[in-house]
Structure formats: structure tokens, C-alpha cells
Amino acid sequence: MPPSDPEVADVLVIGSGNAGFSAASSAAQHGARVILLEKAPAAWAGGNTTFTAGAYRTAFAGLSDVLPLVTNAPASIASRIDMAPYTPADFMADLRRVTDARTDPALALALVNESNETTKWLHALGVRFVLSFHRQAYEIANRFKFWGGMVLAVEDGGKGLVRMHQAAAKRLGVDVRYDTPVTGLVIENGAVVGVTLARPDGSTTTIRARGGVVLAAGGFEASPRLRAAYLGPGWDRAYVRGTPYNTGELLHAAMGEAGAASAGNWSGCHSTCWDAAADANTGDPGLTNQYTKSGYPLGVMVNAEGKRFVDEGEDMRNYTYAKFGRAVLGQAGGVAWQVWDAEGAGWLRKEEYAPDVVERVEAGSLEELADRMAEKGFAGKAAFLDGLAEYNAAVAAFRRENPNKKFDPSVKDGMSTRSSASGLTLGPDKTNWATPITKAPFLAVKITCGVTFTFGGLKTDAATAGVVSQVTGKTIPGLYVAGEMVGGLYYGNYPGGSGLTAGAVFGRKAGREAARRAGVRAAL
Incomplete structure (x- = not known):
């Protein structure tokens, strides 16, 4: 029998963490038919997001700016809180300081300037935030003194965040498929038009995407071989802090098959x-x-x-x-x-x-x-x-x-x-x-x-979350990136909580742009 025609979606998202679900929900909000593909079984949904404390670093104007987002600060508690504003300038200064000013300026600016808006978008999506009393405040003289510029976390941490993302995706009609490893990208005339998948019997199949593919499949931190190759001798001995499924195949597929440029701190x-x-x-x-x-x-x-x-x-x-x-x-x-x-x-x-x-x-x-x-x-x-x-x-x-x-x-x-x-x-x-x-x-x-996540990744256009070509220096049509696979934000270190924020900022952007490229009409 002749092979059947491949399945077609508007947007394909690879990876079920915070970045992947942010991309999928964003694309669906803009009218796209979205399929999210995850290599891991459903029991391991969420990638490294599951293993986080659920903290989000965001610029905010003061306590009054974050109180509408949280569920654990009634008036009797709010009146005892000391919380300084955390301005975009503060966020940028911290990001530049801890990365020795090596952070990509355009990516950093997008992260900082869109952090507040994106956090509020997540709240509207159904993510329930709390003030992080247990991690970011000390009770001194009957006052809760917040410190370190990071005040928001998600109810029940990373596990809660994954459940809330799954619920939002379900409401928006995203088709989520676990146990579905992507083995490569489908490229036609220089554009990414789909992915190949591994079947249980060892054969492969294809799903095409009208608008594009969003890569949000994590770094290579769970691969001892790649850690030793990129991070250096001895790193194969490091303990894996999160999911065992982030092993770097799609980073190499993007660079090798699609000609994506690499960026960032590959030894960090x-x-x-x-x-x-x-x-x-x-x-x-x-x-x-x-x-x-x-x-x-x-x-x-x-x-x-x-x-x-x-x-x-x-x-x-x-x-x-x-x-x-x-x-x-x-x-x-x-x-x-x-x-x-x-x-x-x-x-x-x-x-x-x-x-x-x-x-x-x-x-x-x-x-x-x-x-x-x-x-x-x-x-x-x-x-x-x-x-x-x-x-x-x-x-x-x-x-x-x-x-x-x-x-x-x-x-x-x-x-x-x-x-x-x-x-x-x-x-x-x-x-x-x-x-x-x-x-x-x-x-x-x-x-x-x-080891939590690796800093090396793909060169990313800050405006669209498009992946930049090593050959042309322009974005590769139909290929977007979010989460750990974005290269250039972090060098040697990072400000706590900024990883989840970056995943949502660039995931939201990638999903929106892929939906627009598919030519669908916004649903919201």
C-alpha cells in the first residue's frame, strides 16, 4: 500500500516544559492547531520544569504590582511585608553582573522588558502564583523582609506549574503526545516544514507544520558524554538534577540538519x-x-x-x-x-x-x-x-x-x-x-x-524567537526556539528564577510568531 499523507498541524512544539507549554498555549491563543510532542512518558511530563522551585524573576513596581497575582497575601499579611521594587534596571544590572556582562544584549533586553507582562499573561492563562515567603523572605521583628529581587513562585512549585500548563493547554485544544521522540527536522527549500518521529517498531513517520516548529526540548545536561565533551573533564561525574531525557539530540539536529548557528556559553x-x-x-x-x-x-x-x-x-x-x-x-x-x-x-x-x-x-x-x-x-x-x-x-x-x-x-x-x-x-x-x-x-x-541545565544553545532572534542560520545570518524560516535551547543569555552563572521567566518570554514569542506564519486568525 502506498504511504498515507503525513499529518499536518499549524504549529509543532517539541518539549513539555514551561517553555514548550508557553509556546503551545500562545500559538493556540493565536488560532493555531498545535501539536506538542514529548520524548518522555507522561509520568515525566514537564522536563526540568517539574524539578524547579517554581520561582519567577520579574521586574515589578512594588508590592501593589504583584499582590493581584498571588493567592497567599491577605491584608493581614500584606501589611507586614517589606518589599522594595525590582525595576528593569535592577534586573538588567543583576543579569549583567552575574554573567560578567557576557549576556546577549538583545536577548537580555527582551527578557527584562517583557518579564512583567509575561508573568501577568501566565496568571491570565491560569498559573497561580504565591509570594515566596518560604524561600525569599525572612521574618524579622514581625516583618516579612523579601530579599534578592525575586518574590514570585508558583503554587506547589514546578510540579504545580506543569499541572497548570497542562490544564491551560487542554482548555486551548493543544494536542499533547508523550512517548513521541522526534528524530529529526524536515527541511524543504531552506525552510523547516516538519519533523520526523520514531515509531515503537523502529520505523519513522512525519508530521508537517504550516507555520513552523518550536524547539523547547532542553539542553544536554542529562548526557554524561556531552557534558564531558562540552563542559570539560570530570563533568560526566556530575549528578543529574532533573529529567534524564534532556540529552541534546535536537540541538545537534538544528545545527547539523538546519544549519542553525550556535551561541552562548557551551562550557557553562x-x-x-x-x-x-x-x-x-x-x-x-x-x-x-x-x-x-x-x-x-x-x-x-x-x-x-x-x-x-x-x-x-x-x-x-x-x-x-x-x-x-x-x-x-x-x-x-x-x-x-x-x-x-x-x-x-x-x-x-x-x-x-x-x-x-x-x-x-x-x-x-x-x-x-x-x-x-x-x-x-x-x-x-x-x-x-x-x-x-x-x-x-x-x-x-x-x-x-x-x-x-x-x-x-x-x-x-x-x-x-x-x-x-x-x-x-x-x-x-x-x-x-x-x-x-x-x-x-x-x-x-x-x-x-x-547539574540543572546547560548554557550553550542556538543563536536566537530576540524579536521573534527565530533560530538564526549559521550561513545566512538570518532566521531560518519555520524554526523557533525557547527555554534551555536559547543560547546567549547566561555565562558561568545566572540570576535565580530567570530561567522559568525566559522560558515563558521566548516560548510565548515563538508560539505567536509560528502561528502568524501559519496564516491563522487570532482566536483571542
Whole structure:
């Protein structure tokens, strides 16, 4: 029998994460018949979005700008909130600062300037936001003090976000198909007109798209081979923090088959402090982001040899957690330990550090703590005790010299180990939140490096989310990109929460442009 005619959609979206669903819903709102294809089974829907805390970084004019979006700030709570505006200039300054000014200017401008509008679009789409009291605020003197410029999260984090995106897509008539791996792009006369799919029997089939294909299939972070090839030696040992299905095939298909230009920091990635007892090859769909260990600003981190190796107080956690995983991976064995005394441990988030989430090592003295850590591979007791003795003495010296300074985790408080009398010689100085580690009981947690997403991707037109050709320097007709596959936004580091925002900004843009190219009439 002759083969049947291929199926035809207006817009094809590849990937079921925040970026893919944003693209699909946007295209559907503009009147397109949309098919969303996902390699993973339905149980793994959402890609890396499932494993996020659901935080969105957006420019906003103040508390009054975000209150209409959230469900957890009644008047009795709102009256106790201290929240400074986070302007587009603030957002851009943070983005440029943490990327050493390497962020693509046009992409950065689109992300920053469209962040507020896009967040409100998501809210209208059915995404329920909350103020991030549990991650981005400290209650001090009966006031909730928000810090770090990021205040919004989604109800039930990444898992909740995926459910809400799925519900919106269903309402808009998007045809979502799981267990459907895309194996390549269909190209005619220089334009992308569809994709090829793998069938269970090993054969392939084709779906065509009138308007175009939106690539939102993630980076290559789940491929040990590609991590070692692009990120460098040792990165094959990093733990996969999220989905095991982001293995980079469509990045290579876009560059190899369609001639897409690459862009961005191919040797860079988002990597964070991660539970050393977690599965090395995949995130946990139940605990998701709870394996993150982000409480290091409240204590110290030492490697397996007992030595501190980063300034835990370098900046607010939002601006250091995505790069400290790399520092941990560079230590002996690719592991480290986070350590607190009783007062520091009292500030830790239960979601990350409760006994039913992480293996805690506790003791009544630092010497006993080191002995218990040694049972789990720690080999630096002498250096650990010497380093903490010097650290505690330096903290005390700073406090004697600066009696009016107070510990405040909601700001960069300047509480340091450096004073005119002393500083540290056995490790880097801690420049903020340097509190003594002297009060029993003491707590230690073993961590490693968890890789979240890779920074290298496809060169992207900021206005249309179109993929730029390596040959012509113009956008490739019918090919769009969103999410982790956009190259050029991040270098070495990223501002926390900006990944989900970027996925929605460029996903929304890509879906709209692909629908327009299909020639359909807007439904809304």
C-alpha cells in the first residue's frame, strides 16, 4: 500500500516544559492547531520544569504590582511585608553582573522588558502564583523582609506549574503526545516544514507544520558524554538534577540538519549544591527540588580535606547557587560538606534539610562532628578544626571592632571575617553573614554537584524567537526556539528564577510568531 499523507498541524512544539507549554498555549491563543510532542512518558511530563522551585524573576513596581497575582497575601499579611521594587534596571544590572556582562544584549533586553507582562499573561492563562515567603523572605521583628529581587513562585512549585500548563493547554485544544521522540527536522527549500518521529517498531513517520516548529526540548545536561565533551573533564561525574531525557539530540539536529548557528556559553551550566545521597543519573519526581542544599550562606562549606573553598557570603544565594556546584565538583571526590552550629541551623529550610529529606550528621562538639563525618568519607579532621578555630576567632575580632553591625540574612549585612585585627589564612574570607560556629549541637550535610541545565544553545532572534542560520545570518524560516535551547543569555552563572521567566518570554514569542506564519486568525 502506498504511504498515507503525513499529518499536518499549524504549529509543532517539541518539549513539555514551561517553555514548550508557553509556546503551545500562545500559538493556540493565536488560532493555531498545535501539536506538542514529548520524548518522555507522561509520568515525566514537564522536563526540568517539574524539578524547579517554581520561582519567577520579574521586574515589578512594588508590592501593589504583584499582590493581584498571588493567592497567599491577605491584608493581614500584606501589611507586614517589606518589599522594595525590582525595576528593569535592577534586573538588567543583576543579569549583567552575574554573567560578567557576557549576556546577549538583545536577548537580555527582551527578557527584562517583557518579564512583567509575561508573568501577568501566565496568571491570565491560569498559573497561580504565591509570594515566596518560604524561600525569599525572612521574618524579622514581625516583618516579612523579601530579599534578592525575586518574590514570585508558583503554587506547589514546578510540579504545580506543569499541572497548570497542562490544564491551560487542554482548555486551548493543544494536542499533547508523550512517548513521541522526534528524530529529526524536515527541511524543504531552506525552510523547516516538519519533523520526523520514531515509531515503537523502529520505523519513522512525519508530521508537517504550516507555520513552523518550536524547539523547547532542553539542553544536554542529562548526557554524561556531552557534558564531558562540552563542559570539560570530570563533568560526566556530575549528578543529574532533573529529567534524564534532556540529552541534546535536537540541538545537534538544528545545527547539523538546519544549519542553525550556535551561541552562548557551551562550557557553562547551571549547577548547584546537591544531596550526595541522591540518584546520580536522574532527579526524584517526588522530592524534586528538595535535594537542593542552598543553606550555605548561613554556615560554612568545607571539602573532604576539611578546607573551606568558597566565600559562602559572596552574594545573596540567588546569585551564587547556580555556580557553586562547579566549585564543589572541583574538590577531591567531587563532594563537600555544609556545616552549621545550632543558631545557623535554625534558619535552614525544612524542605531541604529536614531529617526525612537529607542525611544529617549531628554532634555535641566540632571534634565529634568531624569523627562522624569521617564515617562517611571525610578525611580532613585536623584541617577542619584548625580552619574553624581561625574562622571563629576572626568572626569574634570583627564583632569586637564593629559592635553596631548585626546579622541580617535578608540583606548583604557586611558581617565578615576580615577586620583590621585579622582575616583568614586557611581559606577565603566570608564577606557577609559570618556568624560564629560555636553553639552545640552542630550539623553537617554531605553534598555534591547537581547539574540543572546547560548554557550553550542556538543563536536566537530576540524579536521573534527565530533560530538564526549559521550561513545566512538570518532566521531560518519555520524554526523557533525557547527555554534551555536559547543560547546567549547566561555565562558561568545566572540570576535565580530567570530561567522559568525566559522560558515563558521566548516560548510565548515563538508560539505567536509560528502561528502568524501559519496564516491563522487570532482566536483571542
